[in-house]
Amino acid sequence: MNWKRLPLGPLQTNCYCLWNEKKECVLFDPGEEAGKLIKWLKANQLNPLAILLTHAHFDHIGAVDKVREAFEIPLYVHEKEAKWLLDPSLNGSQLFAMSEMVRLKPADHVIKNEKTLTVGSFTFDLYETPGHSPGSVSYYHGGEQVVFAGDTLFMGSIGRTDLPGGNHKELIKSIHDNLLTLPEDTIVLSGHGPETTIGNEMDSNPFLNGF
Template sequence: MLEIKTYPLGPIQTNCYFVGNDKGEYLIVDPGEEGQKIRTELEKLQGKPLAILLTHAHFDHIGAVEDIRRTYQIPVYIHEAEKDWLMEPALNGSSRYPGLPLVRNEKADYFLEEGEMKIGPFRFEVRHTPGHSPGSVSFIFHDAQIAVVGDTLFKQSIGRTDLPGGDTQLLLHSIHEKLLSLDDEVIIYPGHGLPTTPGEEKDQNPFLNGF
């Protein structure tokens, strides 16, 4: 049985997720900042991280990647469309905000492709959900009825599209085809804020009228 733990991190309170099993193994999704806090929480859980999964490479989702990768010697996965964003502050957005540190990581170890995927005992589906950014992806854990969707869809809102590579119509298409097509009861875990479900967003999200 999978469990998911949420840790809002950094100045924008980006949700970092630990997706774990009953053996204490975890996938770390979007370690955006506060590497020390992530390590402390893993120690509390006596957890063994197996990999870092990135929904996309905006700075607030990747700020602690190197800390966690080097500490635990685990691989980093990202969509190939944003392979350079990990390393370039001008692409990941960290150079846009004076006073915040520039985020520069090493290259990803593996590229994510749409379809079924297995890491250790974890089986899940990768869905390419561009629009907020070109390489945005969502991770669907069908057996547990949960989806981690980054900044594609929020509770009664959608991801912003005014950043480089953003595309509103593409985002709406991704949401409709890749997320609202899930069972209405699937729990959607966004990059910021509270969880939601496809059923709730179909009924209550003002940005999705007409879909």
């Protein structure tokens, strides 16, 4: 399999594409610039099967409807943030005075207590990682040893917790209980910035010392 990081929009939110040898793919967090993303997918002859959200803040969902309509694919989101898709006051687009409020159609699939998720030939272990937001989810693909962590964990940093529903103590617990237990060579694909590894963050992330 292969994966690609595609920073989109003014906040350079990372959208990720993971694809197999059949050119089937899943997309994570298409936050902005739907036209650019659709053009890239078609140019690389990739066939999206689904959109998976790590969480439903506006900068991670802005391109969702245009992309899922272009490819007629389903959208997955955690139940705690299903209503966020429809409400700018919850997804943050109203809070940040965006020029256009983000209101999406409802999700096709709502994640509840599932421990795994299979889409086509792709199977992920699901980890609820609240703290940055109450419905944050991390998707671990053991075969590729990558975890799509959204805004939970970054290179040398962690997600902000000053937005509605954020909780610093809960975030630190999520990281320690669900992410730092993964193999140390697991690649962490974050919502912003470059990739890192679990081992690197265990050794050097100043926010995780002394827990």
